[in-house]
Amino acid sequence: MTERNLHFVIPTYRLRDVGETVEAYDDNFRRSGQTAPITVFDDSSLANHEKYYAGLERTRTHNDLFYVGPAEKEQFVSYICKRLRDRKLDVLVRNLFRPSYGGNRNFTLMYTLGDLMISADDDMRPYALIEDSPESLADDEISRGKLIPRGANGHTRKSYDILESFRDILGKTVAEAPPNYERGELLVDTAMDLETNTSLGLARENSLFLREGKVSRNAIVKMAQTFRTGTNDIDAADYIEMFLEDHDRHDAESLNDTYVLVNFRPCVTTVNWRMDCGVAGYDNSTGLPPFFPTRLRFEDYIYRLWVQQPSVAAAHVDSAQTHIKNNYMRDPLASELFNEAICTLLKNKIRASLRKVDEVGISFDYEGAVTLADSQEILHGAQSLHSRLLDAQAHARSDERREALALFAASLARTFYEFEPDFFQQNVSRIVDDEIGLIRSSLEIWPTLLEIVYFRKNCHSLPMRHVRNQQPGARKPTEAGDKARAA
Template sequence: MVRNLFRPSYGGNRNFTLMYTLGDLMVSSDDDMRPYGLIENSPESLLPGEISRGKLIHGEKNGYTRKAFDILQSFRDVLGRPASEAPENYERGELLRDTSMDLETNTSIGFQRENSLYLQDGKIGRSAIVKIAQTFRTGTNDIDAVDFVSMFIEDKDRSDIDALNDRYVLVNFRPCITTMNWRMDCGVGGYDNTIGLPPFFPTRLRFEDYIYRLWIQNSTHSAAHVDSVQTHIKNNYMRAPLASELFNESICTLLKKKIKNTLGKATDFGISFDYDGSITLADGEEMLSTAQRLHADVLTAANDAHSEDRKLALRAFAQNLHRTFYDFEPDFFRQNVSRIVDDEISLIKSSLELWPTLLEIVYFRKNVNELPIRRVRPNVIVQVPRRATEATPEKIIGRVANEVVGT
């Protein structure tokens, strides 16, 4: 169980960092983020209640510039502070609504080239502490795998489904604080970890941060979108194929709904929910019908494609989608999804029970000694033997240890 909580994966890396930063503030960044924002050259005024507005433009078009922000300072301005101490330029409200996303699951409601975030009115307690915060995002923004497919279908000149020719650019934005934050995506997130935080869901699926959207609804907590922008460039390195990403997101959407609908109370270091991991026949049918509609759209686009390369790419993706969703065979699909969901829910519930004990252990350990840290010198060149017979793992590891650690 401990190994699953701290394994090097989506949620595991952040849980590891939560322990090492216990007692402090922390900022977590995905590896495909860039320290600048893409801002339109001619910003437009935002409407009343509008927090940000952005649009997708073709990568070869001009009209926007890279702009750097003092990211860490923007987090320091609000993290761990009462909402009443936030800078005056911060708007305040209950939650954010995205014109292109479902509120509670944060999943796409249909591909759109422009979107806005709107602040819903609501009161924030003056003493509500800002526990989580994030920057605004440009580049590929926070779009789902299904949106990547839609963009590929729309661009009839593309033949590589993994390449993205469009860039999401912000027209204008302003920071805000909310009592709830369904729009938290954790691309670059700041956390007030001074007394401890809940664990990210230790899951191989891509919804490890969803716990924070549920937990932050505690009236004594608040969340912020800070006065900074960063760019997300989707990195396909070590990512699953796009069809697998769609399957992943389909299960994530189901789990988000199930957990949210059975949510109990939020504690200081976690949440409780009553979902037992069961999948109904209607659940399976809904997931399959969505995938089948997309499959039909892809085949239609393949039939209409002008180039042979595009036809092949679309048909190959349709074949992968069909295979990934277990050939659209309802019983076989539901059986496999039930197994995956049951394993994930069991792991999440057990981890939530164990987490407070682990926090207590680390808290007292850090008061005596720092947790183990090994500093690695950068720019060290390790000579690897040329002959394959000499380049055994033991020899390579030994050389790395001698060169980097200095044994």
């Protein structure tokens, strides 16, 4: 069997900072004796591209570095629209690939169609924070970690062979999984409801437990992910909880705690409610579902539903990476809280109405209606938090702390439309209706787009730029080589 090509991609909208990420992963690959083309998929505006692209050219990499930015994306989308030969579909296609968390990742799926893909967010790093004195895990325990004060000792950076850990399992059957992989139905987190990815309350320690269940030996591992340290996979409510409990903290947006792993081990499951697309790999050899093209943060939720097919499996690989939480161009924490509340509503509605799962998509019956009870539940949670902030403000120990709490309380009120129930319900309904309409339309047209791209890639390369950066000890590829790699 011919080994499939493996691509390493970095979706970003922070071109200013992505060069550091590129060099970090390139160094990890070199030290591990691995090679893979690195492609940056940039959601920047044309103005930011012109401002920061030169910084990408100043990077030094041993692996070939490619770039898909605003110009290349426009060429790609224009080609798709031309092939569809229906001007009425242009808006739908452009929305599917619009600048957004999901839209940018949909470009990565198209460009790696037929191959294997590993993806890392621009604020990930290829090392993990591991406790110096690891503890043994329980029989059904897959990982254990804890939050510690930033700057505390007792843990060490440890690097792993990221590419090889994915190659060990991605695209293979469960029967081919290495013998050290545990097998089960799904993972359960002691600190989080994984089906909706919502916190059960701030926890200083957490464990992942493997629930027993049969995994078909013939199921193919279509997606996999590493474990994560630095910033754990927690939601905005937990960040706010940290801010409230630290009476000396003056900045709600900063993070004064670090998540370290005590121990972990790899596993393969039939269901994966803990999908973390920031550190994930995909078997894209026959095409995959689209990420939800949303500006909210639940673009990967489709994969949590799609992977439940008996013929498909998911894995946590034998390596870990670190998230450094880059606040540059990130939404304020109050906005993150609002977005996560809407995401939870959408996840519940889609999951409850799921009708069908097929090779490259899902079908569900929910059409976007938001009841008064839906909006009131969200609003009640925000109002309760606002009351806690005002109470903490009244008991603050310093003027700086008091001012910080007041500013955050005001930001929360603005974000939730000053808690005016009718106005809030109206706006939430509009947002949900827009998101659901776009998602449903995207799922319908996606198989057609995959066919167009599949045949295009058999004959021509997709629009892509080879970054003329410095490659120490490496021969510059020829133009023909560029086209072969792009294809």
